Amino acid sequence: MTKSGEKEKLLIIEDDIGLQSQLRWHFDQYDVVVAGNREDALAAVRLHEPSIILQDLGLPPDEEGVEEGFRSIREITALLPTAKIIVMTGNCDYENAVRAIAMGAYDFYQKPVNAETLDLILQRAFHIYHLEQQNRILVEQQQAPLDGIIACDPAMLKICRTIEKLAPSNVTCTLTGESGTGKEVLARALHHLSPRAAYRMMAINCAAVPENLMESELFGYEKGAFTGANKRTVGKIETANEGTLFLDEIGDMPLALQAKLLRFLQERTIERVGGREDIAVDVRVVCATNKNLQQMVKEGTFREDLYYRICEMEIHIPPLRDRQGDKLLLARHFLRIYCEQNNSSVTGFSGEAAESIEAYEWPGNIREMENRVKRAVVMCEDKQISSGDLGLTNTDGVSINLRQVRLQAERSAILRALTLTENNISSAAKLLGVTRPTLYDLLKKYNIPLQGEVV
DSSP: OOTTSOOOEEEEEOOOHHHHHHHHHHTTTSEEEEESSHHHHHHHHHHHOOSEEEEESOOTTOTTSSHHHHHHHHHHHHHOTTSEEEEEEOTTOHHHHHHHHHHTOOEEEESSOOHHHHHHHHHHHHHHHHHHHHHHHHHHHOOOOSTTOOOOOHHHHHHHHHHHHHTTSOOOEEEEOSTTSOHHHHHHHHHHTSTTTTSOEEEEETTTSOHHHHHHHHHEEOTTSSTTOOSOEEOHHHHTTTSEEEEETGGGSOHHHHHHHHHHHHHOEEOOBTOOOOEEOOOEEEEEESSOHHHHHHHTSSOHHHHHHHTSEEEEOOOGGGSTTHHHHHHHHHHHHHHHHTTOOOOEEOHHHHHHHHHOOOTTHHHHHHHHHHHHHHHOOSSEEOHHHHTOTTOOOOOOOHHHHHHHHHHHHHHHHHHHTTTBHHHHHHHHTSOHHHHHHHHHHTTOOOSSOBO
C-alpha cells in the first residue's frame, strides 16, 4: 500500500489469457492492470504510470520470438524510466534475460511461475522503487549542494555534482559563463573539496594585471632581473605549490605568455624571470573565462594547444536568467545576509518585487542581484522591499498562475497528439493516456476543431 492507502500499481504484459487471469488473481494486493501486446502496454503505461511492470518477452505478433518484447522494454524505459520492469522468460532462455537487463529491465524470472519466488521478486522491486523515489525527492529539495552555492535549478545541481566528482582528481578544469555567474565561487568549492584543501588557493585575474607584469606575477623573479627587482620574489604558481592556482579571465592572457603557461602545464616546472633554475611545482590549475575560447582559437587570439590543455574538463555555468527557481532563492539569501549586517527590520520582498525579480533578465547575473538587494536593504523605508527599492520599476510583471500554465500545457499536448496521429481519436487518446470520451470532453473544453476526424 502507498501512504495514501491506495494499492500499488502493477502492470502485467502477457498475451496468454489463462496466465493473465492467474497472475491477476494471485496479485490481488496490488492494483493490477493487464495488457496483451506492446501497443496496449504503452497506452497503460501512459494512463496508469505503474511502479512495477511484469512482462513476457514473447509478445504478439512475434509470440515465438523476442524482438517485440525487447522493443516494448526500450519504449517503456524511454517513456517511464522510473518503472521497474521484471521480464518473464522461458526455461533455457538465460541469454535473452541478460540482454533484457542490459536494455534497462530491472530483473528477470524464468517460467513456469512459482508464486512464492515471484512474490519475493516483486516485493524487492517495490522496495527499491520507493527508495529511489525518496532519493529523487531529497535531490529535488536540495538547495545548498556546495558551500557558498545557493541553487535549486537542475542544471546547477548537476554542475555541483560534477564539481564533487572532479574535486579529488588533478584534472585541469575551465569554468565558462557570463560575468557574475559565480565561476570563482565554484572554483573555491573545487579546491575546498579536494585533497589540496589544507594548502593555499592562489588567484590571479589575467585581465587586471598589466601585460608587462603578468610574467613576473605568475613565475616570480630573481634579484636584479629588471630595474627595481631588489630581492628574489616568488610568483603565484610557486606560492600555490601543493594547492590550487586559479587563473581568472584566462581568455585575456597575452599570446606570448600563453606559450610559457603551456610549457608549465606540460612540464610542471617553472623558471623565474632572470633565473636559470627549473623549479618543480605540484599545483592543480583551475581556469575561468567569460569569453568563447573556441572562437578565439579560430581567430588566432588563443593557442589551440593551450585550449586543449586547460579544458581537460570544461564546465559551463548558465546565466541567472536561465536558472529555474534560483532568482528568488538567491534574492532571499542576500536579503538575510544584508539585513543582518545592517540591523535592518526589513522582513522580505513585496509581491510586486518578487514578480519583478522573476521577470528581470539580470544581465549582470548574481553579482548584479547582490548589489541591488544590498542597496535595497539600505534604501527601504517599509517592512518589505518594493520593486522601486530594487530599481526594477520598469520590469513587466510575470504570470505565475499555475492553473493557466497547466491549461496551456494540456491544450498543447492535445494538439500535438492529434497532429502525430493525423486526427485519429483512438490513437490520440492512447498517446495521451486518456479514454476516448475524456478526449472528446477535452476537445470541447479547449474548443479544438477536428478536421478530417478519424475514429
